[in-house]
Amino acid sequence: MKKSKNIYCILLFAVLGITGCSEEKMAPLPEPVPLRMSINSTDLVMGETLEITFDVTGTDEGMKAMNEDVSIKLSATTEKGAVDRLLFEGFPTEVVMKQGETSKTIPVLVKEGLNKEYSVEISAFARGYRVENALQLLTVSDYHYSRVMIKNNADNTVKEGQSFILTASVNSKLKDDLTIVITPAEGVARRLENLPEQLVIPAGESSVESEAIMMIKSTETIADEDLKLTFSTIPVASRYPLVANEIIIHRIDIHKGMDTKIRDERWLYEDADQLFVSPQNEDAVKKWGQLNYVVMKEGDPHPNSGNVLPDGKWKFFRAYEFHKIDACLTTKDSPMGDYVSKEYPFGFADQNTAAVESQGAVDNAKYAYVMDEGYLRMMTLKERAKSGNGGKEWDYGTSAFYSCKFMRGNANSTAWASSNIRIYPGMRIETRARIRGMENSGMLPGIWLQGNEQVGGNAEWNNWPDFGEIDVMENNSRHNNSAYRRGVEQTFHFGAPTPGASTGAGAYNPTKAVTELASGGKTGGTIIDEFQIYWVEWIDDETVAIGTNGVETLRVTKAMTEQNGGRWPFSYSINSEGLYYIITMMFLHKAEPNFGATDMVMSYQAARNILKVNPDIKIPRMEIDWVRFYIDDTYTDHEMPYRKDLILY
Incomplete structure (x- = not known):
């Protein structure tokens, strides 16, 4: 040879x-040397200079120089597209690092004549090189603006009886004190307790917070209302003008008339926003700053505020509450190797299966995170992403999780953090979720249960859908019927009597389209944009029911399934490892999403930033407030092993 x-x-x-x-x-061939990009400031105004620096990073042997000429492509974009010419003078679309150079800085002037604030991504790409910090976010504007917001509440929605905090901030440290005067509209002050007259940001600081402000409860009011606060600065001609000189707080009245049982979560909880907190996590939740909570212990009765459940039947067992505390979070590396999340929900794992990754990669480190508000946000973005299951790269990044998956024959599976609950007959599972930016996107957000028999189980039951699937909630975002597109569907999937013989949707697939959720909301005419409770009850070995808020929408039995040509998997004798829980942002019909109908063309960093101030942006996402597990007197864990020590609420 x-x-x-x-x-x-x-x-x-x-x-x-x-x-x-x-x-x-x-x-x-020359070996690529490591490169790093940095910028001199994350907040710039017209007339100031952005400095973009590329360094050859240090090694064990010390600083190395470039061993060849390398072309680095640069771009400046917002969610609306390229802004290199709009905002900057002479922004370079290409920078060449010459052989022998160790560092290169490019100064770029911010243009005069701007009249608003822009959130800008500066990104760099060099073929064959991994550039550290290749994506930088900065604010470019005409002035260093100040703003007043409700802390951790981009929706500006507060229920009566709840507390909130106002924050005042600027995008740079102040040279002098800045006073922001707060003026409530007529009648507003009587709705609020402890509303300050002003917020003062001291010199040398960039933000300040108010004390807790209470939205006073009142039985005299029976309707939601909007409360306006107006702001002004002292001095009036401040160097830090306000982004907006008013804020509208949406006051939610808990005494207003009830909507129908299928459309109103108050049939289950008087205040579904109220956190469930375990005794062991209560101190941490207080330090996090939460006041609206109740301490729950195993065996406490379901709140059942509308008396729609059998009295005394369901008792609290466990919950995933997504508290922003150490006990409920863990770290997670992005498969791309360029980001480490510290906001990954403990007790979950990546559902990066082929069914989910049909058009994009699951990267829960980037596209999912526990928010400051205490919700789990799951997004899909048009950004290069790599699968953690096989390493394939895609043009989309998405999010999908599972818990309670037990692999027969794998002794380690019972020790995983995700193996913290056994789902067996005698259990009710409730998920409080909202879906935003989804319509016409081509995404398929969903909450599912599937049989663990598919994972190392009996060959007669481990093909889909033989092991059983419960679609607790799915949203067909591109359905021809707008009532379906703006509502949800709840479905069961059963296999045929002959193992492995089912194709398509399955042998028997009873379904309910919950079109009642397709209208009447505050955002875009649909209330799936607002939190609803989707639930499932595995009542016994021969009965399963699903529902929305206070209504059971669909019930199936073993006899009914067999009469309709299906085979019944929902029993302990078949799924002896129980069911497992899944939440996903999948691709509808496994097809590429319709990104042109959305705002998904941006980085995960830009998406997180813009969602802090603009909840109406069309980034396809599902947000989970909590998942709660209740059991009745028939439930048993069959003495099967699982992580009983993990309490995630």
Whole structure:
């Protein structure tokens, strides 16, 4: 083989006019050196200079220089597209690091004549090189603006009886004190307790917070209302003008008339926003700053505020509450290797299966996180992403989780943090969720249960949907019927009597379209944008029911399933490892999403930033407030092992 290789080499060199061929004398290709991008400021105004610096990062041997010329592509974008020419003078779309250079800084002037604030992404790409910090976010504006917001509440929605905090901030440290005067509209002050007259940001600081402000409860009011606060600065001609000189707080009245049982979560909870907190986590929740909570212990009765459940039947067992505290969070590396999340929900794992990753990669480190508000946010964005299951790269990044998956034959599976609950008959599971930015997106957000028999179980039951699937909630975001598109569907999937014989949707698939959720909301005419409670009850070995808020929408039995040509999997004798819980942002019909109908063309960092101030942006996402597990007197864990020590609420 070596002889034939040398003959080929001589012929090649002869064609090129080069003589001689020696493997020992062939020079190796230059090894790429590590690069890092940095910027001098994250907040710039017109007339100031952005400095973009590329460094060859240090190694064990010290600083190395470039060993070849490298072209670095640069871009400046917002969610609306490129802004390199709109905001900057002479922004370079290409920077060349020359052989022998260790550092290069490019100054770029912010243009005069701007009249608003922009959130800008500066991104760098060099073929064959991994650039550290290749994406930088900064604010570019005409002035250093100040703003007043409700802390951790982009919706500006507060229920009566709840507390909130106002924050005043600027995007740079102040040279002098800045006073922001707060003026409530007529009648507003009597709704609020402890509303300050002003907020003062001291010199040398960039923000300040108010004390807790209470939205006073009143039985005299029976309707929601909007409360306006107006702001002004002292001095009036401040160097830090307000982004907005007013804020509208949406006051939610808990005494207003009840909507129908299928549309109003108050049939289950008087205040579904109220956190469930375990005794062991109460101190941490207080330090987090939460006041609206109740301490829950195993065996406490379901609140059942509308008396729609059998009296005394369901008792509290466990919950995932997504508290922003250490006990409920863990770290997670992005499969791309360029980000480490500290906001990954403890007790969950990545559902990065082929069914989910049909058009994009599951990267829960980037596209999912526990928010400051205490919700789990799951997004889909058009951004290059890598699967943690096989390493394939896609043009979309998405999010999907599972818990309670037990793999028969794998002794380690019972020790995983995700293996913290056993789902068996005698259990009721409630998920409080909202869906935003979804319509016409081509995404399929969903809450599911599937049988663990598919994971190392009996071959007669481990093909889909033989092991059983419960679609507790799905949203078909591109359905031709707007009532379906703006509502949800709840479905069961059963396999055929012959194992592995089912195709398509399955042998028997009873479904309910909850079109009642398709209208009447505050955002875009639909209340799926607001939190609703979707639930499932595994009542016994022959009965399962699903529902929305205070209504049971669909019940199936073993007899009904067999009469309709299906095979019943929902029993302990079949799924002896129980069911497992799944929440996903999948791709509808496994097709590429309709990104042109959305605002999903941005980085995960930009999406997180913009969602803090703009909840109406069309980024497809599902937000989970909590998942609660209740059991009745028939429930048993069958003495099967699981992580009973993990309390995630």
